Amino acid sequence: MRIAAGVDVGSTQTKAVLIGANGDGVKVLSRSLIDTGANVRKAAEKAFDECCQAAGIAQADVGFVVGTGYGRYNISFGHTQMTEISCHARGAHFLCPGTRTVIDMGGQDAKAIGVGPSGEVLDFVMNDKCAAGTGRFLANAAEVMGLGLDDIGPLSLRATRPVKIATVCTVFVESDILSYLSQGKKPEDIMGGVHLAIAKRTMSLARRVNIEPLVTMTGGVARNIGMVRALESVLGQKIIVTPDAQFMGAVGAALFSLEKLGESFESSVWREHAVSSGD
Amino acid sequence: MPLVAGIDCGSGFTKALVAAQDAPGSELRILGRGRARSGINVDQAAEEALEQALAGNARSDLNYIAATGFGRYNLNFRDIAITEITTAARGAFFLFPRAGAVLDIGSQTTRAIAVKDNGRVNTFKSNDKCAAGSGMFIARAAKYLEVPLEQVGNLSLHAAHAHPISSVCAVLAESEIINHVSSGVSVEDILRGIHDSLADRAGALLKRVGLKDELTFIGGVAHQQGMVRALEQRLNVKVNVAEDCEYVCALGAAVLGLRRLASRN
Numbered sequence: 001m002r003i004a005a006g007v008d009v010g011s012t013q014t015k016a017v018l019i020g021a022n023g024d025g026v027k028v029l030s031r032s033l034i035d036t037g038a039n040v041r042k043a044a045e046k047a048f049d050e051c052c053q054a055a056g057i058a059q060a061d062v063g064f065v066v067g068t069g070y071g072r073y074n075i076s077f078g079h080t081q082m083t084e085i086s087c088h089a090r091g092a093h094f095l096c097p098g099t100r101t102v103i104d105m106g107g108q109d110a111k112a113i114g115v116g117p118s119g120e121v122l123d124f125v126m127n128d129k130c131a132a133g134t135g136r137f138l139a140n141a142a143e144v145m146g147l148g149l150d151d152i153g154p155l156s157l158r159a160t161r162p163v164k165i166a167t168v169c170t171v172f173v174e175s176d177i178l179s180y181l182s183q184g185k186k187p188e189d190i191m192g193g194v195h196l197a198i199a200k201r202t203m204s205l206a207r208r209v210n211i212e213p214l215v216t217m218t219g220g221v222a223r224n225i226g227m228v229r230a231l232e233s234v235l236g237q238k239i240i241v242t243p244d245a246q247f248m249g250a251v252g253a254a255l256f257s258l259e260k261l262g263e264s265f266e267s268s269v270w271r272e273h274a275v276s277s278g279d
Numbered sequence: 280m281p282l283v284a285g286i287d288c289g290s291g292f293t294k295a296l297v298a299a300q301d302a303p304g305s306e307l308r309i310l311g312r313g314r315a316r317s318g319i320n321v322d323q324a325a326e327e328a329l330e331q332a333l334a335g336n337a338r339s340d341l342n343y344i345a346a347t348g349f350g351r352y353n354l355n356f357r358d359i360a361i362t363e364i365t366t367a368a369r370g371a372f373f374l375f376p377r378a379g380a381v382l383d384i385g386s387q388t389t390r391a392i393a394v395k396d397n398g399r400v401n402t403f404k405s406n407d408k409c410a411a412g413s414g415m416f417i418a419r420a421a422k423y424l425e426v427p428l429e430q431v432g433n434l435s436l437h438a439a440h441a442h443p444i445s446s447v448c449a450v451l452a453e454s455e456i457i458n459h460v461s462s463g464v465s466v467e468d469i470l471r472g473i474h475d476s477l478a479d480r481a482g483a484l485l486k487r488v489g490l491k492d493e494l495t496f497i498g499g500v501a502h503q504q505g506m507v508r509a510l511e512q513r514l515n516v517k518v519n520v521a522e523d524c525e526y527v528c529a530l531g532a533a534v535l536g537l538r539r540l541a542s543r544n
Contacts, residue, residue: 131451136450136451169409171409172408172409
């Protein structure tokens with residue numbers, strides 16, 4: 001079995017995935033998830049180490065490692081790097097076949113990617129100026145409300161009269177939320193409004209690529225069911241979310257690794273041949 | 280002797296200024312100033328600020344209260360509500376009648392106002408959708424750098440080489456600032472880079488309303504000397520800063536309140 005790894009060093013969390021390929025096909029062997037923190041290099045090492053331990057595989061047996069994400073150039077052990085855009089497209093194509101659009105909402109970024117029939121990137125847009133639509137926005141909103149990040153999504157689904165959120169600025173929304181709380185609005189209605197505002201904002205960004213079904217959501221925010229539902233209501237179509245949504249970048253990177261591994265096998269065979277014919 | 284109060288109910292702080300006119304037609308005399316954190320209850324913050332601004336004068340002697348700022352309609356004991364654009368222009372004109380432009384950087388809003396030669400508003404542009412370019416951007420940066428907000432202006436003034444910041448978003452700037460710190464850039468240089476970036480953003484707004492050779496800078500951020508220096512250097516204009524720069528809208532409200540009172544009597 002050929003074993004390949006992908007390590008996705010995100011702004012907030014670092015994800016590692018091991019995949020294995022044999023005659024039966026390709027499958028995900030293990031995953032790991034840790035907070036990136038201040039030391040990007042260490043985070044990548046730790047995520048990779050945990051991932052190998054989870055699969056019971058020695059690091060030396062991993063044939064190829066591809067790094068992706070914003071910290072990809074800080075990975076000490078990676079063989080090469082790919083952009084997270086290519087990796088999310090590739091991962092979604094593999095885990096959710098038929099994906100033509102990826103909406104990736106991570107810790108500090110929001111992206112929409114147009115995906116071709118073989119998993120290639122056709123087009124993409126991303127936020128580069130503003131934290132609206134990112135995990136940071138939702139984490140901030142949760143903090144102001146005194147709620148856990150995992151609780152706000154389900155809570156938002158219980159909204160009956162979502163409040164109107166005029167700003168999508170992560171900083172200003174704090175005072176919006178506080179003033180709604182002081183008016184006695186229900187937490188679920190405030191959170192419903194927050195999710196809807198961010199869904200509208202994200203879809204207006206995403207509409208700059210050609211949105212074709214199937215639409216797959218990736219990134220850590222995909223864990224938030226309220227955000228998925230809000231995006232579906234704004235988009236007017238179903239969005240696919242897999243349990244591995246947060247690992248999609250790492251899965252894509254691991255798939256690229258596997259490809260490289262194939263290439264390097266072939267090239268080493270070719271080199272041997274070339275050498276022998278030179279004799 | 281008419282006694283008037285201008286109360287500026289800002290998003291961060293509520294500022295009150297009490298002034299008197301000793302004789303009809305004479306210039307207004309400022310008696311006191313006061314401020315309180317705005318919080319949730321506008322009336323309560325305004326009471327607290329007004330109490331300080333009265334400086335021993337009796338509340339019952341006040342003839343007129345003009346409210347301005349973001350929370351002006353929530354102030355129940357007002358006689359009139361005036362937009363902060365009008366009061367900013369009027370207050371700045373009272374202090375520096377020659378400046379044709381006003382820059383107001385508050386905690387949540389940045390505004391550029393072109394002022395006519397009679398103190399009225401000619402035109403204005405405002406950035407209030409996001410914290411980019413606002414005082415809140417600096418407050419956040421100070422928090423990431425663990426520097427008290429009061430020291431920001433002076434530290435920035437002592438920068439050796441301003442270190443540019445590319446983030447526009449106050450939240451996304453956090454990782455950029457942390458990266459700068461961990462790569463050994465001094466706090467002074469980072470803060471000056473932030474002031475330069477804010478000055479450039481303010482300059483873009485000011486150019487849209489028309490900036491000539493003199494500018495009056497108001498709002499709490501005007502206390503930061505590094506920001507004043509950045510504006511002077513990047514925009515190449517004379518920058519006027521009043522000693523009590525965060526009370527200029529309250530002052531403008533008092534001036535206009537007095538005028539309204541005179542026309543009513």
